[in-house]
Amino acid sequence: MSEENAPPGNLGSGSQNLISVPAIEPLTRGNYKRLPAIELLIREIIVLESTGLIARARQRNKTSPEFLPPEVLVYFFRRAHRLGDKSVRDSLLSELANRCAQHLQGKMAGFSPALQDDMRQEVINKVIEDLLNPDDRSDFAQVCFWRYFKYKYLDVCDRHNKDRNVESLDAGWDSNREEQSETKLYKLPDHRLSPEQYVFLKNALESLPSDLRKLFFLAHYLKIQVESKDPNEITLSKHFGVTGRTIRTRLGKAKEYLTRYLEDV
Numbered sequence: 001m002s003e004e005n006a007p008p009g010n011l012g013s014g015s016q017n018l019i020s021v022p023a024i025e026p027l028t029r030g031n032y033k034r035l036p037a038i039e040l041l042i043r044e045i046i047v048l049e050s051t052g053l054i055a056r057a058r059q060r061n062k063t064s065p066e067f068l069p070p071e072v073l074v075y076f077f078r079r080a081h082r083l084g085d086k087s088v089r090d091s092l093l094s095e096l097a098n099r100c101a102q103h104l105q106g107k108m109a110g111f112s113p114a115l116q117d118d119m120r121q122e123v124i125n126k127v128i129e130d131l132l133n134p135d136d137r138s139d140f141a142q143v144c145f146w147r148y149f150k151y152k153y154l155d156v157c158d159r160h161n162k163d164r165n166v167e168s169l170d171a172g173w174d175s176n177r178e179e180q181s182e183t184k185l186y187k188l189p190d191h192r193l194s195p196e197q198y199v200f201l202k203n204a205l206e207s208l209p210s211d212l213r214k215l216f217f218l219a220h221y222l223k224i225q226v227e228s229k230d231p232n233e234i235t236l237s238k239h240f241g242v243t244g245r246t247i248r249t250r251l252g253k254a255k256e257y258l259t260r261y262l263e264d265v
Contacts, residue, residue, distance in 0.1 A: 028136035
């Protein structure tokens with residue numbers, strides 16, 4: 001039942017006490033459920049006027065009782081879009097995009113500043129595309145937004161890694177910056193990569209077929225689990241649409257490729 005056609009809630013006896021209480025649209029996927037705290041917040045503010053909702057959305061202080069998590073913003077953004085409320089939709093989109101851009105600061109250090117700007121916009125565009133789509137693409141964003149968002153920006157990073165022959169797996173060797181002394185992949189604790197070590201690592205990763213390289217990247221750098229009992233958890237088996245056994249077999253093949261590479265050099 002749509003929100004605008006929801007039955008009134010009876011808060012007392014007599015027709016004068018009947019008010020219209022909008023229903024909360026459920027998620028599309030049956031195995032995805034919003035957290036109770038998110039549901040409670042949605043119910044609390046769904047009766048607000050547009051100005052009140054926008055004011056709450058712009059509160060950035062997470063400790064404030066007025067703060068709205070991104071999962072709530074996603075719900076009301078989609079609701080405003082569905083109801084044709086362009087003012088609320090655009091205001092919520094602007095706030096959500098600003099939070100996303102801020103969240104991405106420092107997370108693409110292996111790329112040039114100009115490319116980082118393009119990649120940030122690409123990530124945000126992909127999020128907007130999901131949120132505007134009427135299907136289930138945005139369901140997980142209403143369950144755990146930042147985990148969903150991480151999945152999105154890492155997909156963009158992975159694609160650009162391939163375009164640059166995986167050069168961005170290393171944050172950059174810089175003799176003037178001690179904090180860039182580790183690769184993102186192996187995080188060598190006390191040693192800065194020499195140019196020779198960097199080339200060796202780059203070549204080793206390039207020896208992997210592209211599908212195994214992506215799997216290796218997600219499993220060992222991002223630490224994404226093969227499987228999980230949590231239906232909301234992003235896993236390798238879900239991402240690739242195969243069983244956990246198949247994922248483990250492919251990871252074994254990646255290890256074999258790298259072992260052969262090490263034996264040949």
